Amino acid sequence: MNTKIILSFMLVMLFLLPASVIASPQHENVTINFSNMSPHLNQNLYLRFVDKSTLKETDRTFVLISAASFSVTLPAVDVGGSYFVDFFADVNTNGKYDAPPTDHAWRLDLNNALGNDTLSFSHNANFTDIKWPKILTINFAEMTPHVGQMLEIKLENSTLEKEIGRVKIPAIASASFPVQIIGLIEPGDYSIEFYADLNGNGIYDVPPADHAWKVGFNYTGGNVEVNFTHNATFTDIQWKYLLTVNFTAMTPHVGQLFELRVVKVENQEEAGRVSLPAVLVPNFTVYVPGFDLNKDYNIDFYADLNSNGSYNAPPVDHAWRLTFNSANGDFVSAFSHNANFVDIQWPGATAVDDETNSPVDYTLLQNYPNPFNPSTKIQFSIPDPGNVKLIVYNLLGQEVKTLINEFKESGTYTINFDAIGLNSGMYIYKIESKGFTQTRKMTLLK
Numbered sequence: 001m002n003t004k005i006i007l008s009f010m011l012v013m014l015f016l017l018p019a020s021v022i023a024s025p026q027h028e029n030v031t032i033n034f035s036n037m038s039p040h041l042n043q044n045l046y047l048r049f050v051d052k053s054t055l056k057e058t059d060r061t062f063v064l065i066s067a068a069s070f071s072v073t074l075p076a077v078d079v080g081g082s083y084f085v086d087f088f089a090d091v092n093t094n095g096k097y098d099a100p101p102t103d104h105a106w107r108l109d110l111n112n113a114l115g116n117d118t119l120s121f122s123h124n125a126n127f128t129d130i131k132w133p134k135i136l137t138i139n140f141a142e143m144t145p146h147v148g149q150m151l152e153i154k155l156e157n158s159t160l161e162k163e164i165g166r167v168k169i170p171a172i173a174s175a176s177f178p179v180q181i182i183g184l185i186e187p188g189d190y191s192i193e194f195y196a197d198l199n200g201n202g203i204y205d206v207p208p209a210d211h212a213w214k215v216g217f218n219y220t221g222g223n224v225e226v227n228f229t230h231n232a233t234f235t236d237i238q239w240k241y242l243l244t245v246n247f248t249a250m251t252p253h254v255g256q257l258f259e260l261r262v263v264k265v266e267n268q269e270e271a272g273r274v275s276l277p278a279v280l281v282p283n284f285t286v287y288v289p290g291f292d293l294n295k296d297y298n299i300d301f302y303a304d305l306n307s308n309g310s311y312n313a314p315p316v317d318h319a320w321r322l323t324f325n326s327a328n329g330d331f332v333s334a335f336s337h338n339a340n341f342v343d344i345q346w347p348g349a350t351a352v353d354d355e356t357n358s359p360v361d362y363t364l365l366q367n368y369p370n371p372f373n374p375s376t377k378i379q380f381s382i383p384d385p386g387n388v389k390l391i392v393y394n395l396l397g398q399e400v401k402t403l404i405n406e407f408k409e410s411g412t413y414t415i416n417f418d419a420i421g422l423n424s425g426m427y428i429y430k431i432e433s434k435g436f437t438q439t440r441k442m443t444l445l446k
Contacts, residue, residue, distance in 0.1 A: 027058065027075040028115035032085065032108075036123040038068040040089040040104070046097070046132065047087035049076035049110075052280040057133075057182055058083070065089065077113040082281050085110055085119065086130040096222050097132035105130045134184035135223045138192060142230040144175040146196035146211065152204070152239070154289070155181045158216070159188030160371060160443075163289045166242065168330075172196070184219055186371065186445045191216045192226065193237040203293065203329040207234035242330045243272075243288040245299060245322075249337040251282040253303035253318065259311070259346070260301035262288050265323075270347075271297065275368065279303065295326050299333060300344040309379050309414045310365065314341035359383045359412055362436040367417070367429070371443040374420045378403070378429060381412040386434040390415060393428045400427060408433075419444045 032047070048060035059076035077083055088097055088105035097103060107128045108119055136155055143151075154166035164183035184190075195204055195212035204210060214235045215226060243262055261273035272290035291297055302311050302319035311317055321342045324331050359381035367376045382388060390404040400422065403415050417429070424446045430439040 026078065028077050028079060028113065028117075029073050029075050030077050030085075030110065030113070030117045030119065031071055031073045032087075032119045032121060033069075033071050034121050034123075035069045037065055037070070037089075039123060040065045040091070041068070042066070043093060044090045044095075045072075045087060046090065047072060047074070047085070048132075049074065050084040050086065052082040052084060053284040077110065077115075077117070079113055079115045081113050082109070082111040083113065084108075086132070088130065088132060096134075097130075099129045099131075100127035105132070131185055133182050134221075136181045136184055136190075136192070137223070137225045138179045138181075138194075139176075139225065139227045140179065140230075141176045141228065143172055143177070143196070145230065146198070147172050147175060149200065150197040150202065151194065152197075153179055153181070153192065153194035155183065156191050156193065157186060157188055158191050160186065160445075164190075166289065184224060187220050188218070188445075189216065190219050193239070195237060195239060204237075204239035206236050212237045212239075240271075240290045240292065241326060243291060243297075243299070243324075244285060244330070244332045245288075245301075246283075246285050246332070246334045247337075248283045248335070250279055250284070250303070252337065253279045253305070254282060255279065256307060257304035257309065258301070259304075260286055260288065260299065261346075262291055263298045263300060264291070265296040265298060277368075291326050291331075293326055293329065297324055297326060298322070299324065300342075300346065302344060302346060308412055309377070310412065311344075311346035313343040313345075319344045319346070359410065362431075362433065362438070364429075364431045364438040364440060366440055367442045371445040372419070373444060373446050375416055375418045376442060377414050377416055379412065379414045380431050382408060382433050382436075383410050384434060385409050389430075389432040391430050392417060393430065395426055395428070403429075 043065050044062050045065050046060070046062045049058045050056070051058055059074045061072065061074060063072055085108040088103050091103045092098060105127055106121065107130055108121060110117060110119060138153065148171050151169040151172050152166065155164040156162065157164055165181045167179055167181060192215045195210050198210045199205060212234055214237055215228060217224065217226060245260065255278050258276040258279045259273065262271040263269070264271060272288040274286045274288055299322040302317050305317045306312060311319070319341055320335065321344055322333055322335060324333060360383055362383060363381045365379045367378045369376055378390065380390065385408065388404050388406065388408045391402050392400040394400055403417060422444060424444050426441055426443050428439055428441055430437065
C-alpha cells in the first residue's frame with residue numbers, strides 16, 4: 001500500500017457528492033464585480049459557492065488580484081437556489097486560509113438565483129471567519145480488478161470521531177483516477193475507509209467478498225494528497241450507511257434551530273445526529289451517516305419554535321418522527337411540513353411545568369457547537385430562584401473564566417463562552433446552584 005502523503009496548497013475545482021457537488025453544465029453563471037481591492041494587489045483571492053439547501057460546495061476557484069477592480073464568473077448556481085459566496089484574500093501569502101484579521105475574508109448571500117446573476121463587492125473591514133475547508137485528494141492506481149464496480153469512500157476525523165464526507169462512484173471507469181473530498185479543517189488524525197463492491201450486490205460485505213482498505217494520516221493544514229495502489233491487504237472497515245432526508249415546505253421554521261437524530265429501535269442506540277443552528281431555506285437536505293444493515297430506525301427531529309435553544313414537547317416546539325428499515329443500505333426519506341406532531345422526548349431536553357412554564361429539574365446541557373472555535377453556547381435550567389455559578393476550568397482544575405456568579409430567577413438560560421486567547425484542548429464547565437452541581441467537558445480546536 002502506498003500511503004505517501006503530499007501536502008499541497010493548490011486549489012482544484014472538481015468535487016464529488018456527497019462531500020460536495022459537481023459543477024454541472026446545467027449550472028448558471030454568476031459574476032462577482034470586485035472594487036477597491038487595492039490593499040490586496042498581487043495577492044491571491046480564493047472564492048467558493050455553497051448551496052444553502054445542502055451546505056455542499058458547488059464550485060471554487062482562485063485568481064491573482066492584479067487590479068483594484070475586476071470580475072470573477074463561475075457556473076455555480078441553479079435557478080431558484082440560494083447560496084453563500086465565501087472568499088478571502090491571502091494577505092500573508094502563505095497559500096492557505098488563516099482566520100481574519102491574518103487573512104481578509106467575507107461572505108455574501110445570493111438568494112433565489114435567476115441565472116446570470118451579478119453581485120457587487122467593495123473592499124471593507126467587515127470580515128467573517130468562513131472556516132475555509134481544505135481538500136483531500138486520493139489518487140487511485142492499478143484498480144483494474146474493480147473496473148465497472150461500485151466504489152465507496154469516506155473520510156473521518158479519528159480524533160473527533162466525526163465523519164467529514166463520503167463519495168459513491170457507481171462504476172469505476174478506469175484503473176487510475178483521483179477522488180476528492182472537501183472538509184479538512186480541524187487538525188488531528190484522519191482515516192480514509194473505502195471498498196470496492198466485488199460481488200456486485202450494492203452493499204458492503206466483509207473481505208474477501210468485497211475488497212476493503214483503510215489509510216490513515218495526520219492533518220496539520222493545507223490540502224492533502226494521498227496515493228493508493230491496489231493490493232490484497234484488506235481490512236474489515238465495518239461500513240456504516242448513509243441516511244438522506246429531503247425536507248420541503250419548512251417555511252414556518254426558517255431561522256430556527258433544527259435538530260435531527262437517528263435511533264435504532266431495538267435498543268434506542270443513537271446512530272447519528274445533525275444540528276443546524278438555523279434553517280436557512282424552506283427546502284433543504286440533511287445527511288446522517290452511521291446506521292447498520294437490516295435494522296429498524298426512528299428519525300426524530302424538531303424545530304425550536306419558541307427559540308429557547310432546546311427541545312420542548314409540541315406544540316411549544318414542532319417535532320416529528322419518521323421510520324425506516326435499512327435492508328438495502330443507504331436510505332433516502334422525504335418529509336413535507338405538517339401538523340402531525342410527535343413528542344420525541346429529545347434527550348437532554350428540559351422538562352417544563354405545564355402551569356408555570358418553568359423548568360422542573362436542574363439541568364446543564366452540552367455546549368454547542370462542540371468542538372468549537374472560538375466561541376460556544378452553554379445552556380442550563382434552574383427550577384428555583386437562587387445564586388448560580390457557572391465556571392470554566394482547565395484539566396488541571398484551574399479556573400479559566402467565571403461565566404456567571406449571580407442571582408437568577410427560575411428559567412432556562414443560554415450563556416456565550418468566548419475562548420479567544422486560550423489554547424486548544426479540553427476544558428470543563430461546572431454549574432452550582434442551591435446544592436445542585438454538574439460538570440461537562442468541551443473541546444476548543446484552533
